[in-house]
Amino acid sequence: MATQHTPAQFPSATVLGYPRIGRRRELKKAVEAYWSGASSLAELEASAEALQLATAARLTELGLTDEAAVPGTFSFYDQVLDTLVALGAVPARFGTLHDDAGRLGLDAYFTLARGNAEQQPLEMTKWFDTNYHYLVPEIGPETVFSLSSERIVEEFSLAKAHGTVTRPYLVGPVTLLALSKASDGAPAGFAPLSRLEDVLPVYAELLGKLAAAGAPWVQLDEPALVADLDLPGGTSAAELGAAVERAYAALTAPAVGAGRPAILLSTPYGGLGEQTAAVAATGAEAVALDLFKGQLPADLAQFAGKTVVAGLVDGHNIWRNDLAASAATLDALREAGARHGFAVAVATSTSTFHVPHDAEEETQLDPQLRSWLAFADQKVREVVTLAGHLAAPGSQDAALAESSRIIATRAEAPGVRRPEVRERTAALTAADFSRSEYGVRAQAQEAVLDLPPLPTTTIGSFPQTAEVRSARARLNKGAIDEAEYERLMKDEIARVIDLQEELGFDVLVHGEPERNDMVQYFAEHLDGFDVTVHGWVQSYGSRCTRPSILWGDVSRQAGASILWGDATSAAPITVPWAAYAQSLTEKPVKGMLTGPVTILAWSFVRDDQPLAETANQVALALRDEIADLEDAGIGIIQVDEPALRELLPLRAADRPAYLDWSVNAFRLATAGAADATQVHTHLCYSEFGVIIDAIDGLDADVTSIEAARSRMEVVTDLEAHGFGRGVGPGVYDIHSPRVPSQQEIEELLARAVEHVPARQLWVNPDCGLKTRGYEETEASLRNLVEAAKVARAALADVSSAV
Ligand code: MET
Numbered sequence: 182m183a184t185q186h187t188p189a190q191f192p193s194a195t196v197l198g199y200p201r202i203g204r205r206r207e208l209k210k211a212v213e214a215y216w217s218g219a220s221s222l223a224e225l226e227a228s229a230e231a232l233q234l235a236t237a238a239r240l241t242e243l244g245l246t247d248e249a250a251v252p253g254t255f256s257f258y259d260q261v262l263d264t265l266v267a268l269g270a271v272p273a274r275f276g277t278l279h280d281d282a283g284r285l286g287l288d289a290y291f292t293l294a295r296g297n298a299e300q301q302p303l304e305m306t307k308w309f310d311t312n313y314h315y316l317v318p319e320i321g322p323e324t325v326f327s328l329s330s331e332r333i334v335e336e337f338s339l340a341k342a343h344g345t346v347t348r349p350y351l352v353g354p355v356t357l358l359a360l361s362k363a364s365d366g367a368p369a370g371f372a373p374l375s376r377l378e379d380v381l382p383v384y385a386e387l388l389g390k391l392a393a394a395g396a397p398w399v400q401l402d403e404p405a406l407v408a409d410l411d412l413p414g415g416t417s418a419a420e421l422g423a424a425v426e427r428a429y430a431a432l433t434a435p436a437v438g439a440g441r442p443a444i445l446l447s448t449p450y451g452g453l454g455e456q457t458a459a460v461a462a463t464g465a466e467a468v469a470l471d472l473f474k475g476q477l478p479a480d481l482a483q484f485a486g487k488t489v490v491a492g493l494v495d496g497h498n499i500w501r502n503d504l505a506a507s508a509a510t511l512d513a514l515r516e517a518g519a520r521h522g523f524a525v526a527v528a529t530s531t532s533t534f535h536v537p538h539d540a541e542e543e544t545q546l547d548p549q550l551r552s553w554l555a556f557a558d559q560k561v562r563e564v565v566t567l568a569g570h571l572a573a574p575g576s577q578d579a580a581l582a583e584s585s586r587i588i589a590t591r592a593e594a595p596g597v598r599r600p601e602v603r604e605r606t607a608a609l610t611a612a613d614f615s616r617s618e619y620g621v622r623a624q625a626q627e628a629v630l631d632l633p634p635l636p637t638t639t640i641g642s643f644p645q646t647a648e649v650r651s652a653r654a655r656l657n658k659g660a661i662d663e664a665e666y667e668r669l670m671k672d673e674i675a676r677v678i679d680l681q682e683e684l685g686f687d688v689l690v691h692g693e694p695e696r697n698d699m700v701q702y703f704a705e706h707l708d709g710f711d712v713t714v715h716g717w718v719q720s721y722g723s724r725c726t727r728p729s730i731l732w733g734d735v736s737r738q739a740g741a742s743i744l745w746g747d748a749t750s751a752a753p754i755t756v757p758w759a760a761y762a763q764s765l766t767e768k769p770v771k772g773m774l775t776g777p778v779t780i781l782a783w784s785f786v787r788d789d790q791p792l793a794e795t796a797n798q799v800a801l802a803l804r805d806e807i808a809d810l811e812d813a814g815i816g817i818i819q820v821d822e823p824a825l826r827e828l829l830p831l832r833a834a835d836r837p838a839y840l841d842w843s844v845n846a847f848r849l850a851t852a853g854a855a856d857a858t859q860v861h862t863h864l865c866y867s868e869f870g871v872i873i874d875a876i877d878g879l880d881a882d883v884t885s886i887e888a889a890r891s892r893m894e895v896v897t898d899l900e901a902h903g904f905g906r907g908v909g910p911g912v913y914d915i916h917s918p919r920v921p922s923q924q925e926i927e928e929l930l931a932r933a934v935e936h937v938p939a940r941q942l943w944v945n946p947d948c949g950l951k952t953r954g955y956e957e958t959e960a961s962l963r964n965l966v967e968a969a970k971v972a973r974a975a976l977a978d979v980s981s982a983v
């Protein structure tokens with residue numbers, strides 16, 4: 182008998198990850214109870230264990246029965262944080278978080294995620310092209326790597342003791358470092374990836390422990406390989422490829438079984454492109470390819486000796502898989518595998534934690550719509566069916582045919598393709614996307630608006646008080662009627678208007694109390710959308726969102742379901758609230774809409790037509806709303822596009838086309854506005870340089886952006902670019918309860934004035950105030966208005982001295 186240990190076969194069907202927040206958000210509740218002191222660490226651990234075991238049982242029940250088919254993707258907060266804590270890579274600024282035994286416990290873990298009295302938490306950034314945010318490791322020459330948590334080994338052993346052999350998950354070493362930023366103390370130009378050789382021994386040690394605990398497989402996730410990233414230290418794509426080679430040469434050196442588990446190298450979120458060869462050349466026993474977004478590599482011979490895990494079922498959106506098409510790809514792969522000597526297995530393209538648990542729970546949805554959906558549990562069944570086909574062609578033909586039949590019903594179903602919507606988009610001409618020249622508009626606006634220099638405003642939402650949220654909950658439960666709800670919201674609007682008058686703002690807002698969420702609110706008032714009841718997905722940490730489903734042609738609803746709706750014609754959505762607010766004040770009230778790109782980015786969007794087409798439909802609905810706002814006497818309208826950057830494709834080659842349609846959709850929404858109507862937009866992220874041309878292309882009269890946290894860095898980008906229209910770089914970081922002092926805001930404004938002509942500048946916070954409390958908000962806004970007055974006086978002195 183051969184003494185060499187051959188790796189266990191890769192499971193025939195798997196998912197790359199599964200939602201970890203729980204079907205009823207059990208983890209959110211458990212973690213938040215612990216944070217608030219309402220429960221003990223032991224109680225939190227017990228809830229987490231119960232959740233892990235329930236997940237393993239559920240996945241097994243759904244058909245992931247092979248050894249290592251159930252992914253070990255539980256996390257208390259974030260998978261990047263899990264990996265970084267295992268490696269012990271605590272930034273020096275936190276001091277000592279390790280205990281005497283050199284371990285990082287859960288409290289240390291949460292400190293990194295949430296900060297403490299002295300230290301800001303690790304920064305949060307979007308995970309690839311998703312709406313999930315991970316915590317950014319800070320790596321420098323000083324970072325010490327040492328195995329500091331064996332939680333993933335313990336999680337493996339827990340599941341094993343209860344009968345499930347899972348496949349533990351780690352963010353791979355190349356991706357971990359590629360997504361890191363240089364620590365505060367690192368020299369200029371430092372590349373975190375230069376520490377690769379120092380993290381590998383810790384990964385190797387951890388893999389050794391997993392093997393010793395009996396894990397046949399481990400999953401190392403390397404999505405950095407599918408993106409053209411702008412890496413710190415100027416690391417090139419070629420260097421990334423070389424890093425993969427070095428990393429996996431080291432990690433696969435020990436014998437499988439004795440020194441390490443077999444390795445699944447997963448590459449979700451897109452095609453590998455030029456990194457395909459580097460991945461194929463590694464000694465990883467299995468490679469997961471995203472075949473939903475990416476193409477089947479032309480040269481399959483390079484995978485000889487491995488298992489190719491075909492990521493055919495989309496982990497990132499909610500539509501039922503075209504099983505017949507996937508089966509055809511599997512047939513081609515099976516044939517190639519026989520020729521070239523590789524095995525084939527089936528998986529989702531990405532982890533399924535981007536989608537909710539179970540479409541079958543959405544019993545309020547139209548059954549036909551529900552039949553088109555596949556949430557995480559349905560996706561598990563899909564991969565199992567496809568694996569059945571792979572093993573025995575023909576055995577799943579009934580299921581394949583059923584999937585084709587159901588998908589075909591989408592094209593014909595009422596509401597999916599509506600002639601009146603399609604005629605409008607088909608008739609669009611270039612003129613529909615352009616307003617008059619900015620100079621002409623600026624003059625017309627000046628004539629009606631009469632604003633001081635450095636006008637003050639906010640981004641839209643005011644704190645959502647417990648009373649406001651409870652009013653909405655009571656309306657939904659039927660405990661109060663719409664008239665009562667309307668009265669409560671109007672009270673809140675009146676309070677917000679009074680407060681802004683008292684503080685001395687120049688352009689007021691109504692405060693958005695009626696909006697549960699800036700996208701869902703519109704989804705609830707547009708045809709073509711539905712909302713879910715249990716469809717929560719993790720956004721970051723314990724925060725979840727419930728994306729709406731955009732399945733059909735979009736237009737404003739006839740007879741809006743709540744308030745002021747007239748039952749026959751397409752009803753305005755925001756006009757009554759804005760008009761009411763305007764009736765209370767002489768100052769201009771800014772109307773507030775969410776832009777087409779953001780509505781798409783934060784919803785699950787139909788996949789049966791190009792995004793550009795869908796975006797234009799949403800844009801036309803917003804255009805109608807803007808016309809109604811103008812008719813109601815609203816002279817300033819803000820169209821928020823905070824997600825413009827988020828949908829930017831991972832591959833540079835795909836970016837121009839995206840920027841073209843996304844910018845055009847915004848222009849289509851806003852170009853119907855009269856010259857004298859001032860159009861604002863709001864974006865909230867600070868890496869502004871990346872898409873500044875696109876922001877310029879939006880052609881908004883005023884753009885507000887996040888700038889406080891980066892201490893106004895963005896004004897140099899604006900200056901370099903020669904940005905010529907109004908701009909409000911934020912002077913108040915609303916992500917923390919901290920109250921910025923008047924002096925600090927004065928300093929930020931002084932810095933802004935040095936780089937951007939004062940006549941273009943606006944004074945505003947970084948973003949909406951929805952998540953803040955009233956007390957800190959009032960104090961901060963007071964300082965903001967007073968600082969603007971001082972800055973204004975300074976400008977007047979300069980001009981009178983000239
Ligand atoms: C995430 S951007 C938020 C913009 C919105 N108008 C608000 O103030 O809340």
Ligand SMILES: [Zn+2]
Binds near residue numbers: 863864865947948949
């Ligand atoms: Zn914002």
